[in-house]
Amino acid sequence: MLLTLTTTHHPATDLGHLLIKHPDRVQAFDMPVGTAHVFYPEAGEQRCTAALLLDVDPLKLAAARGRGRGRQPATTPESFTLGRYVNDRPYAASSLLASTLSKVYRSALRGESRERAELAATAIPLEVRVPVLRCRGGAEVATRLFTPLGWTVTATPVPLDELQPQWGDSRYVDLTLTGTVRVADALNHLYVLLPVLDDAKHYWVAPDEVDKLLRAGAGWLADHPERGLIVRRYLAHRRVLAGQALERLAAQRPTDEPIADDDVDDAPARETAPRASLAARRREAVHAALVDAGARRVLDLGCGGGALLATLIGDRRFTEIVGTDVSTQALAVAARRLRLDRLPERQRNRVLLWQSALTYRDDRLRGYDAAVLMEVVEHLDPPRLPALEDAVFGHARPTTVVVTTPNVEHNVRYEGLPAGAFRHADHRFEWTRAEFANWVERICATYGYSAALHGVGDDDPEVGVPTQLAVFTRT
Missing domain, CATH: 3.30.1610.20 (Hen1, N-terminal domain)
Structure with missing residues (x-):
């Protein structure tokens, strides 16, 4: 070379x-x-x-x-x-x-x-x-x-x-x-x-790669319009490391909007005009679903670096917002991203961050109006998915559950993504539209919910939308 x-x-x-x-x-x-x-x-x-x-x-x-x-x-x-x-x-x-x-x-x-x-x-x-x-x-x-x-x-x-x-x-x-x-x-x-x-x-890619990236990007990366894409790809789509890097870059730009969530499907191959990234459109769709459901006390399960939490905290209709993740590092990134230490006490009391594994029953998660699983289920090995289903739909049983996950059929529209590859190195599976619909139907029959299916992103007449979304309502 x-x-x-x-x-x-x-x-x-x-x-x-x-x-x-x-x-x-x-x-x-x-x-x-x-x-x-x-x-x-x-x-x-x-x-x-x-x-x-x-x-x-x-x-x-x-x-x-x-x-x-x-x-x-x-x-x-x-x-x-x-x-x-x-x-x-x-x-x-x-x-x-x-x-x-x-x-x-x-x-x-x-x-x-x-x-x-x-x-x-x-x-x-x-x-x-x-x-x-x-x-x-x-x-x-x-x-x-x-x-x-x-x-x-x-x-x-x-x-x-x-x-x-x-x-x-x-x-x-x-x-x-x-x-x-x-x-x-x-x-x-x-x-x-x-x-x-x-x-x-x-x-x-080890944690010290964040320092290498920021050192090499000094003077230009913080202001780059594609800094989110650069950070995620440079750090091999490792969510916690990308969140840390973006948080440190945001500190160099105090007027920044909240940093984007770690995602690999936010850069379609060819766009003719600037538009909101798929990650941003997904957060907007989840937020709208929660508002439509009339939820006030909300769980963000598998919250990662807190991108959705940053959206929810700006809406005063939500009186209690809880982010959970199995990673303490991710929760630390979320806390920095939300600037919890600088919020007024009334605002600060609306937000809680808990370490919790989604494959285990957690009594703290019971009694909430709504729960969100945004780009989470595909990170579990299929044999562990029933444990998550039981913990969320069977034990916590919120009134509304919002789930998003990739539509694997849409992957052919991403240039450079090899045939058969997933959008993220940590994905254990990705569902077709029919597979997702079957899973939704099974959840409803097993746990007593009804559901409505939606999509996020541009609807391709052949392969559908890039992100699938289901809103479950307890019957």
Whole structure:
């Protein structure tokens, strides 16, 4: 995989001082998955190009994956048995290249240059090219991510087969960025956004990745219009980590609206005009269902980082709002998101956060007007679903229960989502419309509820809405 960085700044060979790599030498660096090479295809006073080539050794890559076996995200190309050996990792830019960039150009990423300190702090004309980049969502997503950072973006889809144009485009693009940017900023943009576009990190995402992201995104990520998408993808859709990162970014922008919930289905492949994300439309639909039901005391079961809670707390019709989650970290993120420590006492007393597992009966959850399971049920292993059903519909028995879950039939409308893959690495299943309707019917018959089915998002005549919603009413 290849990345080139070109400048026409005069003298152009000063690029070597900024990257701290001499234009007259070819340098090699041993990496965990192969060898990285830095060389200069052209190095003149008028124009200079530095090339970073990562030569991936498939055996080293397989060994590295083996050491982390069982911990990689389910969406990586290595998820199937032979995928450790047969994949696109040696050929297409991905998180492997971003990781290499951070090691080979470490000082340049920090903006350090002993010989050209003043130039390192100066924006210069640059052209970046990544000839083969795995890009989930296509060229349009690459444009959305780089344009707000001052780049002119040319993202050309790579055809599946040049000799068979009727086959259409592949999931890869040939990316060229041009702009007047500091070298350190350019490298940090690439370090963050290459794995975001790939959307399949090659290593386990640990909590310290939040600090890495915020460090590399300093000065630009907090104000980026796609910061929610960037954070979620960079952190491999890990809800708690994404919530922490978005909360810290929100603190840098005190006038922000509440941060978006962690979701992967909020970026349809092609949109002709800005619109509310699917996550936002889902929260609006749930809120409307609760209002229509006349609920005043509400449970948000599996509340995560508190996105729905932030919506509900703004409506004074709800006199008591309880968020529950099995994760104490998620509850801490929700508390920060809601700024509970800063709310007036009357407001603060309306909101409670409890640690509770949805597969166990909890007497504290009895007697409420309504309960919400928003994008929760699909995170349970199917054998554990009956325990949740009993705990919520059998034991807690709220008057109204609102449930949302993905419509798996709609997944074909998301470019870059492999056939048979789920929208989130942690999903254990996703239902068709018929399967969801059958589940709803069974719940009603078993626990004494009636139900109405609705949808959230644009209704596709062939595959339906992206999100299914059911409102259960106790009879």
